[in-house]
Amino acid sequence: xxxxxxSDDEAVEHQDGGRRRTAAEEARTLVSAVTVGxxxxxGENGDPWCSLVVYGPDPDGNPVLLVSTMAEHGRNxxxxxxxxxxxxDPSATGDPLDRPRITLAGRAVQPEGEAAEAALDAHVAAxxxxxxxxxxxxxxxxxxxxxxxxxxxxxAQMDTISREDxxxxxxxxTQPIAAKAIEHLNKSHADGLLAIARELAGARGxxxxxxxxxxxxxxxxxxxxxxQAAAARVEFDAPLTQAADVRPATVELAQRARALQESR
Amino acid sequence: xxxxxxSDDEAVEHQDGGRRRTAAEEARTLVSAVTVGxxxxxGENGDPWCSLVVYGPDPDGNPVLLVSTMAEHGRNxxxxxxxxxxxxDPSATGDPLDRPRITLAGRAVQPEGEAAEAALDAHVAAxxxxxxxxxxxxxxxxxxxxxxxxxxxxxAQMDTISREDxxxxxxxxTQPIAAKAIEHLNKSHADGLLAIARELAGARGxxxxxxxxxxxxxxxxxxxxxxQAAAARVEFDAPLTQAADVRPATVELAQRARALQESR
Numbered sequence: 001x002x003x004x005x006x007s008d009d010e011a012v013e014h015q016d017g018g019r020r021r022t023a024a025e026e027a028r029t030l031v032s033a034v035t036v037g038x039x040x041x042x043g044e045n046g047d048p049w050c051s052l053v054v055y056g057p058d059p060d061g062n063p064v065l066l067v068s069t070m071a072e073h074g075r076n077x078x079x080x081x082x083x084x085x086x087x088x089d090p091s092a093t094g095d096p097l098d099r100p101r102i103t104l105a106g107r108a109v110q111p112e113g114e115a116a117e118a119a120l121d122a123h124v125a126a127x128x129x130x131x132x133x134x135x136x137x138x139x140x141x142x143x144x145x146x147x148x149x150x151x152x153x154x155x156a157q158m159d160t161i162s163r164e165d166x167x168x169x170x171x172x173x174t175q176p177i178a179a180k181a182i183e184h185l186n187k188s189h190a191d192g193l194l195a196i197a198r199e200l201a202g203a204r205g206x207x208x209x210x211x212x213x214x215x216x217x218x219x220x221x222x223x224x225x226x227x228q229a230a231a232a233r234v235e236f237d238a239p240l241t242q243a244a245d246v247r248p249a250t251v252e253l254a255q256r257a258r259a260l261q262e263s264r
Numbered sequence: 265x266x267x268x269x270x271s272d273d274e275a276v277e278h279q280d281g282g283r284r285r286t287a288a289e290e291a292r293t294l295v296s297a298v299t300v301g302x303x304x305x306x307g308e309n310g311d312p313w314c315s316l317v318v319y320g321p322d323p324d325g326n327p328v329l330l331v332s333t334m335a336e337h338g339r340n341x342x343x344x345x346x347x348x349x350x351x352x353d354p355s356a357t358g359d360p361l362d363r364p365r366i367t368l369a370g371r372a373v374q375p376e377g378e379a380a381e382a383a384l385d386a387h388v389a390a391x392x393x394x395x396x397x398x399x400x401x402x403x404x405x406x407x408x409x410x411x412x413x414x415x416x417x418x419x420a421q422m423d424t425i426s427r428e429d430x431x432x433x434x435x436x437x438t439q440p441i442a443a444k445a446i447e448h449l450n451k452s453h454a455d456g457l458l459a460i461a462r463e464l465a466g467a468r469g470x471x472x473x474x475x476x477x478x479x480x481x482x483x484x485x486x487x488x489x490x491x492q493a494a495a496a497r498v499e500f501d502a503p504l505t506q507a508a509d510v511r512p513a514t515v516e517l518a519q520r521a522r523a524l525q526e527s528r
Binding site for chain 2: 035036038039040041042046047048049050051052054072082083084085086088090095096097101103105129150
């Protein structure tokens with residue numbers, strides 16, 4: 001199954017096995033899931049200035065900003081196009097230094113004509129209220145054309161991503177419903193998860209399994225048994241292409257696990 | 265009572281009356297309440313770079329950072345001391361552009377000797393786990409000496425604060441317990457709040473009052489009556505100097521309101 005996917009050889013392999021999102025896919029997924037970031041721009045004398053912005057990503061993952069020239073960052077971009085946007089996952093908890101985050105660095109350009117319309121659509125898709133400001137004279141549309149990406153997954157998990165890899169990667173289509181799917185699996189399908197852990201994740205001695213992650217490539221489990229806990233990963237039969245695939249794919253895993261259970 | 269406090273003439277006056285925190289006090293309070301910010305630094309060729317940091321403020325409100333020279337921002341600070349830190353209130357909800365936030369801009373310096381010990385203490389007071397890293401060779405302590413502050417309270421509410429005003433202002437000592445106090449007042453003292461609204465806030469026709477804010481200078485209420493809602497503010501008898509003063513000060517307001525109620 002894995003050979004079906006052209007970017008398979010880029011996948012990060014972990015010790016618990018099973019394909020995972022690449023660093024570039026993590027970055028694209030995070031940029032698509034969040035709408036708030038912090039922008040570093042250059043002020044007078046080239047002094048760095050950091051400020052909160054909202055954005056929507058264009059199809060290449062370039063953040064589209066709509067900023068007022070009355071704001072310091074708006075004036076800064078107009079005089080020097082260099083900028084850097086830091087984004088973190090606001091739903092993550094625990095030590096802030098251990099949470100997934102990225103920095104996108106590049107140059108901001110002002111799109112014109114059809115490109116401006118497409119950019120505005122990308123911004124408004126993420127920030128619906130923004131269409132109101134778009135017509136105001138002091139508001140300008142900027143596309144941060146990403147040249148370099150630094151991704152931090154947590155402690156000791158980081159990578160630099162090239163412009164090309166970032167552009168080529170897809171945001172994970174299952175991200176928008178992943179948290180809800182995890183909650184549902186743990187609440188209503190504890191027996192199915194345990195069968196998956198025992199039969200498909202190799203955790204034969206498990207007495208309980210909790211789902212800790214769902215993505216387009218598979219699910220993460222925390223398995224417990226004999227007083228010990230271990231992380232495990234089970235891949236889907238094929239990468240999912242839409243959020244609606246999560247349900248049938250997890251049902252398929254549970255069915256496959258139960259069939260193995262009964263065959264023994 | 266208001267004449268007792270020397271910085272009274274700096275207080276922002278709102279239409280609903282009653283002394284409020286100044287912009288400088290808001291900034292110092294926010295910096296003390298939060299431990300995570302986004303740092304803009306200058307990389308090679310003066311390119312801006314934005315990244316997440318954790319900090320603890322020193323007694324002047326200057327953020328103390330402990331960063332690795334292996335991290336991009338660590339290398340950047342070592343080659344150019346100019347930096348800017350953006351902080352927002354993570355507990356605020358609603359439109360991100362309407363939430364309180366600040367940017368502190370200045371220069372990062374590496375303290376030595378006793379100053380380094382005091383700076384480390386300030387950092388560790390906010391980030392207890394950091395003492396572990398302090399002894400590592402690649403970690404350096406930096407104090408961002410604030411030269412300029414931009415405060416945004418929300419839509420159309422912003423101010424630039426000088427270095428002097430920022431240093432001179434105090435963080436609100438009641439901030440750490442304000443959210444809990446609001447919850448307690450609304451849950452257990454609805455009758456007291458209503459008496460305060462009617463007798464002390466001039467909302468004679470109110471049939472209900474909800475506490476929406478508590479700070480060292482007073483409380484904010486949302487009063488409803490005759491199908492209408494209005495914001496009101498009631499000042500404490502004197503500015504509070506510690507979190508433990510919130511309880512007796514609110515009890516005093518309720519007693520004063522009830523005494524007026526009974527005298528009529």
